[in-house]
Amino acid sequence: MSATAALEVQRTTTASRVGGVGAVLVVIGLVLVPWSGDAGFMRAVVEFIALLVLAQMWNLLAGYAGLVSIGQQAYVGLGGYALVVLADDLGVNPFLAVPLAGLVAAAFALPTAALVFRFRDAYFAVGTWAVAEVYRLLIANTDALGRGTGRTLKAVFPLARETREVVTYGLAVAIGVAALVAVYWYLRSRRGLGLMAVRDSEPASASLGVDVVRTRLAVYVAVAFGTGTTGALLYLNLLRISPDAAFSINWTAYTIFIVVIGGLGTLEGPIVGTLLFFLLRHALADYGAWYMILLGALAVVAMMRYPQGLWGLVAERYDLNFFPVQRRVRRSLTSVEKGSAR
Amino acid sequence: MVWVDAAVQGVLLGGLYALFATGLSLIFGVMRLVNLAHGDFSILAAFVAVVTVQTLDVNPLTALVVVVPIMGTVGYGLQRLALNRLLGRGILPAVLVTFGLSIVIQNGLLEIFSADSRRLNPGGIETASVPLGGGLAVGAFPLLTFALAVVLLIALQLVIGRSPIGRAFRAASDDGATAALMGIDTGRLYGLAMALSLAIVAVAGVVLGIRTTFTFSSGPDRLLFAFEAVIIGGLGSLWGTLAGGVILGVAQTVGARLSPGWGVLTGHLVFLAVLLLRPSGLFARSRRVD
Numbered sequence: 001m002s003a004t005a006a007l008e009v010q011r012t013t014t015a016s017r018v019g020g021v022g023a024v025l026v027v028i029g030l031v032l033v034p035w036s037g038d039a040g041f042m043r044a045v046v047e048f049i050a051l052l053v054l055a056q057m058w059n060l061l062a063g064y065a066g067l068v069s070i071g072q073q074a075y076v077g078l079g080g081y082a083l084v085v086l087a088d089d090l091g092v093n094p095f096l097a098v099p100l101a102g103l104v105a106a107a108f109a110l111p112t113a114a115l116v117f118r119f120r121d122a123y124f125a126v127g128t129w130a131v132a133e134v135y136r137l138l139i140a141n142t143d144a145l146g147r148g149t150g151r152t153l154k155a156v157f158p159l160a161r162e163t164r165e166v167v168t169y170g171l172a173v174a175i176g177v178a179a180l181v182a183v184y185w186y187l188r189s190r191r192g193l194g195l196m197a198v199r200d201s202e203p204a205s206a207s208l209g210v211d212v213v214r215t216r217l218a219v220y221v222a223v224a225f226g227t228g229t230t231g232a233l234l235y236l237n238l239l240r241i242s243p244d245a246a247f248s249i250n251w252t253a254y255t256i257f258i259v260v261i262g263g264l265g266t267l268e269g270p271i272v273g274t275l276l277f278f279l280l281r282h283a284l285a286d287y288g289a290w291y292m293i294l295l296g297a298l299a300v301v302a303m304m305r306y307p308q309g310l311w312g313l314v315a316e317r318y319d320l321n322f323f324p325v326q327r328r329v330r331r332s333l334t335s336v337e338k339g340s341a342r
Numbered sequence: 343m344v345w346v347d348a349a350v351q352g353v354l355l356g357g358l359y360a361l362f363a364t365g366l367s368l369i370f371g372v373m374r375l376v377n378l379a380h381g382d383f384s385i386l387a388a389f390v391a392v393v394t395v396q397t398l399d400v401n402p403l404t405a406l407v408v409v410v411p412i413m414g415t416v417g418y419g420l421q422r423l424a425l426n427r428l429l430g431r432g433i434l435p436a437v438l439v440t441f442g443l444s445i446v447i448q449n450g451l452l453e454i455f456s457a458d459s460r461r462l463n464p465g466g467i468e469t470a471s472v473p474l475g476g477g478l479a480v481g482a483f484p485l486l487t488f489a490l491a492v493v494l495l496i497a498l499q500l501v502i503g504r505s506p507i508g509r510a511f512r513a514a515s516d517d518g519a520t521a522a523l524m525g526i527d528t529g530r531l532y533g534l535a536m537a538l539s540l541a542i543v544a545v546a547g548v549v550l551g552i553r554t555t556f557t558f559s560s561g562p563d564r565l566l567f568a569f570e571a572v573i574i575g576g577l578g579s580l581w582g583t584l585a586g587g588v589i590l591g592v593a594q595t596v597g598a599r600l601s602p603g604w605g606v607l608t609g610h611l612v613f614l615a616v617l618l619l620r621p622s623g624l625f626a627r628s629r630r631v632d
Contacts, residue, residue: 068437070378115614118621121433122376125441126569127617130610133566137607147603249562253445260438289449296446303439304424307431 010328011188019322023180030173034166042169046237048278049176050230054251055258055270056183057226062256063265064187065219066199068121070252071128074112074135075105075224077246079231081139084241087155089144094155095167098175098232105228108135109221117217129249136247150242153235168236175233179226184267187325195219196325250292257295261302263309267323272311344599347478352595354480356571356588357488358553361546362564363571363583364491364498365539371515371578372535373429375436379444381564383540384547386447387413388556391548392460402462406548410541417540421533429518429532444561451558462551487549491587494542495580502580511535563606570613576623585625589616 033042054072062068082101087094112131119127140148156164186192197205198212206212235241254277262273277295284291302309308316315321366380377383387409394405420443428435470482502508510531513521522528550556550564567590575586590609597608616624 062434066434068434070437070441115617118617122370122374122437123569123573125378125437126376126566129562130566130570130613134607134610134614137603137610141601141603141607253441256438256441257445260442264434289452292449293446293453296442296449300424300439300442300446303435303442304427307435 006331007329008331010330011324013321013324015320015322016324022322027173027177034169039162039165042165043237044278046169046172046233048274049172050234050237051254051258051277052270052274053176053179053226053230054255055262055274056179056267057223057230058252058255059259059264059267059270060183060187060219061223063259063269064192064195064199065216067216067220068125069116069128070125070249070256071116071130071132072223072227072255073247073249073251074128074132075109075227076231076234076251077132077135077139077243078105078108079228080235080241080246081145081151082228083232083235084151084153085145087153088151091155094153094236095171097155098171098236099229101232102225102227102229105231106221106225109224112224113217113220117213117220132247132249136243139247140243146242148243150240150245153239153241156236156239168233171236172233175229179230180267182226184323184325187267191215191218192325193327253292253296257299259309260299261295261309263311263313263315264307266309266311266315266321267325268315268321269309269311273309276310343477345596348595348599349592350474350478350480351484352592353588354484354488354591355595356584356591357484357491358546358549359567359571359587359590360491360584361487361494361549361587362543362568363575363587364495364580365542365546366565366568367572367577367580367583368498368542369535369539370572372511373514373518373532374433375425375429376440376569377536377539378437378440378565379447379561380440380539380543380568381566382444382447382451382561383413383416384543384550384564385556385558385561386451387540387544387547388462388551389451389455389460390544391462391551392455395462402464402548402552406545409548410544413544414537414541418533418537420540421536422529425536426529426532444565448558448561455558457557459555459557460551461555462548464552468552483552487553490545490549491584494545495584498542499580507531507534567609570609573623574613574616576625579623579625582623582625586623589624 030045033045054076058069058072061072079101082104083094083097086092086097086100086104092100112128116124116127116131139145145151187196194205194210195215197208197210198215202212231246235246258273258277259270260273261276262271263269280294281291284294306313362381362384366377369375369377390412391402391405391409394400394408395402398405398408424439425436428439464483467486468481468483471479472482472485473479500508502511510521510526513524513526514528514531518528521531546564550560571586571590572583573586574589575582575584589612593612594605594609598605600608
């Protein structure tokens with residue numbers, strides 16, 4: 001038999017089955033939460049899911065597509081404002097308006113990409129930031145959008161508070177699950193393989209038939225959709241939007257710290273990072289901006305010494321991947337036996 | 343006449359932007375590094391000047407004697423202890439580390455100096471003006487800033503073009519690995535480039551603090567203006583950077599005359615227009631550090 005026959009591509013492991021079952025259990029648990037009637041906990045879960053999705057989106061962009069954007073707050077803001085305009089001005093159901101706001105953000109991502117894709121590498125980072133500022137200033141100068149003071153989402157006022165909270169919560173869980181499943185499925189697909197190839201080497205992937213520009217553009221627009229939807233979800237939860245808050249660099253800062261500390265380029269990393277973010281923020285709630293200083297410092301140290309992040313350290317040490325997206329070439333047991341028998 | 347006045351003020355503002363942009367352009371030229379904390383370091387320098395003025399009871403311009411060496415040392419240390427270790431690992435680590443530093447500096451300044459806005463008072467010169475005739479007058483201090491920017495650019499041009507360290511900068515810019523093979527200590531060289539970059543941006547920060555009020559969060563805008571000046575002017579051209587700063591400054595002042603909220607936005611839009619029409623900038627040269 002040939003040498004290739006002795007190898008097999010491994011895509012599913014015991015850990016990945018455990019990861020899958022664990023994920024299903026967590027989702028079942030989350031679905032049961034509204035019956036507890038704890039509104040504070042539900043709001044916290046909505047915020048947790050929002051940050052987790054933002055982190056997964058940025059992770060897809062920077063960790064897999066190699067597009068290090070510092071301007072993702074543009075899509076948080078655009079999504080938030082699109083929600084207010086759709087629900088209050090155009091009379092769309094506010095909950096339906098959340099995914100539609102994501103579509104609006106994606107529509108803005110196309111012309112934005114035409115501009116920022118002219119930049120390479122580090123200049124791409126600053127360029128995306130500049131464009132986010134343009135969106136902020138344009139909205140802050142528009143009377144219909146409340147200029148610098150912003151707007152309040154009035155469309156939800158007629159609803160009972162409990163209804164609004166439970167539906168918002170359900171929407172958040174749905175968005176979180178959809179985002180994670182979509183990213184996992186995409187990265188395990190043929191296109192996802194192409195994307196990772198582009199990140200690792202543009203010329204090599206292009207020579208193997210990957211359309212580099214198209215792949216990156218598709219990811220950029222898809223991430224804008226996810227980020228915009230999350231922005232709308234955040235402001236459905238907060239109800240009050242202003243340009244300075246919605247287009248704040250802090251959205252991107254939180255996201256980057258979460259991903260870098262948790263582990264860039266893994267699906268588990270952002271989950272670990274978001275948990276750590278919430279723990280730290282809660283523990284340092286009485287100390288003003290110190291949690292941001294600590295997170296920033298942790299991210300710097302992680303990038304310097306442990307670029308694989310917390311989850312990367314665990315995964316390396318125990319060879320553990322709950323959500324594996326790589327294809328591992330292994331010598332298969334059966335062919336080893338056959339080989340030794342030969 | 344109001345537009346001529348706006349244009350003149352804009353040109354002078356451009357001198358300040360060139361001061362911010364030069365350091366950014368220098369380190370990108372020498373080691374392909376974009377320091378996302380560049381603006382925050384300028385604001386840090388302005389706060390160091392505030393402390394120096396208070397403790398030594400000196401004029402903020404005199405305080406430069408203290409502030410510039412401090413920021414230069416910070417730059418050298420930062421490069422040697424941290425950033426040098428990231429070179430050669432791709433663009434992502436350096437971008438993320440300097441972004442992390444930016445957030446740490448901003449929030450550190452917030453914790454130490456509160457969110458109050460500050461201003462440096464040089465004792466009269468900031469309000470003095472020079473009549474140009476025809477009803478036009480320019481501030482003495484903006485004029486001084488512009489002259490300072492031109493002098494600094496000429497000095498930098500001479501250092502890079504004529505001195506041994508400048509030759510090493512150019513060599514590292516062309517090919518860092520080969521420069522190292524030829525006996526250049528690139529680690530030390532990069533440290534000096536960052537020291538020079540932060541020393542220049544320290545001057546820019548103090549000048550900014552005299553011209554206008556600043557807070558802990560004034561840094562990111564400075565980074566964006568510096569970046570836009572570099573891109574408008576074209577990478578690798580010091581005089582292009584001055585021209586880029588001037589174009590940005592004029593766009594901002596003219597925009598602000600159109601409508602008070604449109605100043606910064608007009609600057610951004612002119613930057614995007616240049617990017618769309620002339621992606622390599624208006625005055626780009628093939629040499630990276632010139």
